[in-house]
Amino acid sequence: MxxxxxxxxxxxxxxxxxxxxxxxxxxxxxxxxxxxxxxxxxxxxxxxxxxxxxxxxxxxxxxxxxxxxxxxxxxxxxxxxxxxxxxxxxxxxxxxxxxxxxxxxxxxxxxxxxxxxxEELEAWYLGDREALLKAYPEADPVKLEAYQQDSQCRTWETLADILHPGGIGVRRTAGVTGKRSPSVLNHKMLWARTIAPEMDVERNRxxxxxxxxxxxxxxxx
CATH class of the missing domain: 3.40.50 (Rossmann fold)
Incomplete structure (x- = not known):
């Protein structure tokens, strides 16, 4: 097919x-x-x-x-x-x-x-926490545990908060205020390139x- x-x-x-x-x-x-x-x-x-x-x-x-x-x-x-x-x-x-x-x-x-x-594709990365932590060992485990799977919670911002020191607030200070921002799109691309290769499609939550x-x-x- x-x-x-x-x-x-x-x-x-x-x-x-x-x-x-x-x-x-x-x-x-x-x-x-x-x-x-x-x-x-x-x-x-x-x-x-x-x-x-x-x-x-x-x-x-x-x-x-x-x-x-x-x-x-x-x-x-x-x-x-x-x-x-x-x-x-x-x-x-x-x-x-x-x-x-x-x-x-x-x-x-x-x-x-x-x-x-x-709510967004980033929920799929959050569905494989083992892959996420392998790609980003510095991720915040407390915030990761608090995430409710597939909830409508501004998912890409939640993922940014989990993965990066200072979270989304740092990038907002730098001018990132919306999903269409080139900086946000660059981060989304980076997450796709780094997390997706680590994902196990059988265990995704x-x-x-x-x-x-x-x-x-x-x-x-």
Whole structure:
């Protein structure tokens, strides 16, 4: 089977480039995949049938059009995987229903797996505390123990607090005030490059990671 994996950006691309083979086996043995990054999550268009704005490269804005295009390929061996962060959405089930509802505008419908990282991809790193401590031995064990898995708690900031002396406050003083800050994105990339290689996909405590892992395995079995 071939998987077309749609993600928000470079951080997700980096992490999944490491984790995919650990979940469904080495590339071409027998599955293949391509991971497509976008420039952020964006928002779903009001009209799912409209042609996307070429000036908007975000994932959700382009998702209806991409799903229609994949459906028209009409390939039995194709699986489209969509991975997004829950972020500030209050209801994971309602958000997923919005995503799966896009298939109603596809004829034919592609074979799809929609998965949501709760609250953000960084929750997956926090789901493997052994990997996190191996990559960052100086991490604060008290703050790590206090973290509630997959809670909506400004996850990347919580991870920064755990991993770095002075935590997020130091970087805010230096001008880091939002998720789109280049400094924040650099830290997210660093975490993906250093923690993901240490992760054991079988022991991960994150429920959203387990859903992603098990969904891939079920549909590629």
């Amino acid at each position: 071939h998987l077309e994996v749609l993600v928000e950006g470079t951080t997700e691309l980096t992490a999944l480039s490491i984790l995919m083979s650990r979940i469904i086996g080495p590339y071409r043995e027998p599955h293949t995949w391509t991971i497509h990054k976008h420039r952020g999550i964006g928002s779903l268009p009001e009209d799912p049938t409209a042609r996307p704005n070429p000036l908007d490269p975000t994932l959700l804005h382009n998702l209806p059009s991409k799903l229609r295009a994949y459906g028209k390929e009409d390939r039995a061996d194709l699986l489209v995987v969509v991975l997004v962060d829950l972020d500030e959405h209050p209801d994971c089930r309602a958000f997923k229903q919005q995503l799966t509802g896009l298939l109603a505008w596809c004829d034919p419908k592609p074979n799809c797996l929609f998965r949501i990282a709760i 994150s429920g959203s990671f387990q859903c992603f892992r098990d969904g891939l395995r079920r549909l590629t079995a």
